[in-house]
Amino acid sequence: MILHDLISFEMLRLIWWFLMGVMLIAFAMTDGFDMGVGALLPFAGKTDRERRVIINTVGPVWEGNQVWFILGGALIFAAWPMLYAISFSGFYFAMFLILAALILRPVAFKYRSKREDPAWRSRWDWALFIGGAAPALLFGVAVGNVLLGLPFHLTPDLVAMPDTGPLMRFLGLLNPFSLLCGVVSLALLVAHGAGWLVLKTTGAVQSRARKFGERAALVALLGYLLAGLWLAFGIEGFHYAAPILHDGPSNPLIHPVTRSASWLLAYSERPWITIAPVLGLAGCLISWLALRSGRELAPLLGTKLAIFGMISSVGLVMFPVILPSATDPASSLTVWNASSSHLSLFVMLVAACFFLPLIMIYTAWVYRVLWGKVSEDDVDDPELHSY
Template sequence: MILFELVPFEALRVIWWLLLGVLLIGFALTDGFDMGVGALLPFAGKTDTERRVIINTVGPVWEGNQVWFILGGGAIFAAWPPLYAVSFSGFYLAMFLILVALILRPVAFKYRSKREGERWRRNWDWALFIGGALPALLFGVAVGNVLLGVPFHLTPDLMPIYDGGLFGKLFGLLRPFALLCGVVSLAMLVMHGAGWLVLKTDGAVQARARDFGQKAALVVLVGYALAGLWLAFGISGYAFVTEPPHDGPSNPLLSEVTRSASWFAAYGERPWIAIAPVLGFVGTFMARRALVGGEVSPLLWSKLGIFGMISSVGLVMFPFILPSYLDPNSSLTVWDASSSHMTLFVMLVAGVIFLPIILAYTAWVYRVLWGKVTADAVEDPHSHSY
């Protein structure tokens, strides 16, 4: 028997759906607090020294945290090629803005302290704000559009055609529900960033981070609840009329899909998935309480809340990955949008080898860099701080 046949094709598809979720959640949990800290920078730091303290809480780790973003993009490209083709072309302008914002961040880190001028440093501080707030907002907008459905269809030879038009690839994404998801995403990462600042700073910066974090957590709780009600009663979901074979060829046109009453029908079919939104609410509520006092717990609770909220989207949509509202039959699902059996197996072997190494190295880095960043440390002329 050929080695890759030891793991069924159906199982590999589900495994890679789970791994994609792990990579995306890993990105939100790690680089998410970097973006949240950037969004808080102009407000939590009032003096140049305070802002340097804030910057240096994430300065040593942000590059490593972005590995999860790269891994997520690579996993989409290799494991789900149609998803990569449709999403990266359909969301092209939005992705371009995200990449520009993410590029601003390392440039701002490197150049901010090259000159002492107040205007110079203030401009780079706002660049760091854009580098944190804009991706956090647009990632949420993208998730909202995935739940609503995307305007694409597949030709008979499976070529994806995005019908949104050039400006539709940006402004067409700014639908009310998607914007609400963007606000929830931004507030969620601001809350997460506040939890990180509470852990890594003290004094006035920590106090301001607690204040902004509590407000952001309240926005998350209200926004997530509103999004759930909207999704339950105002947005149609998707369902199979004819389900494709789970180990069949990757051809979405072999199945028949229709619009359903609501995505929430998934809770009736799989009641256990309700644990995800419960974790989202509990984690966020407890993070808000912990931001009143305590240092480590706000970050841990916010991680739980983020895990629950992101998981709730994937679980309620399963097995759909990217639905099409123009042609539901072109919708991409776990069962008909993956790479080949052998490709998924080879990638799984590589993942089993290298993912633990990445996790071990990341844990070691955080252990070495554990501790608070102080004003004395960043002002020390012999330090290597930003």
């Protein structure tokens, strides 16, 4: 028996769908609080020393946190090549803006401290704000558009063809439902960043972070509820129109998908997935209550729980669909029709089983070493903090 046959094609597809979710959740849990801290920087810090405190809470870890973003992109490219090709072309301008903001952020981190001129530092502070807030908003907008479906169809040769021009594709992303998802994403990551600042700072910075975090957690909670109601009563879902071939060839055109009454029909088919939105709502509520009651660790843990629940709820509701087509449902990509080959998935799984634990162990070690609060006295010592 060939080694890769020990794990069926069906199981490998499920494993890589699961790992894709793990990467997205890990990215949001780690780099998410970096973005939230950046979005809070001009508001939680009023003086240069306070803003330096805020920057130095994420200074040692922000680069490592982006590993999950890189891993997620590589995973999609290797395990779901059609998903990578269609989503990156469909979200081209949005991806450009996200990458521009993510590139702006490290430049701001490095350049801000090069001059003591207040105007110079203020400009880079706002660059950090853009580098945090813009990706947080646009990632949510992207999720909203995935739920709605992208305007594309596949030719008989499996070439993805957009059904609108580049400008209209970009403007089409800015629809009311997707903007609501963007607001939820931004609010959740701002609350996540506030939770991090409450844990890592003291005094006025911590107090302001609590205030903004409370509001953000409440906005995320109410926005998520509204988005759920919108999905239930205003947006059609997608489902298979025929029996599913779980281990068949990766050809969407022989696995027909059609529209359904609502995405939320998945809850009647798989009631156990209700736990995901419950965790999302509970996480927001825990964070809000913890911020109000003066806790330090609980707000951050609450937002991490909310991130896990909200991202999981999207993946579980959509399963097995991963990228629906709004204009030609039969071209939609699913777990069963858009993966790489059996051998490719197996070889990548062997590599992942070796490297993922190393990355997780190293990340945990870094956070353990860098545990503790950052004070204004600390940032005055160049041997302790460099930003």
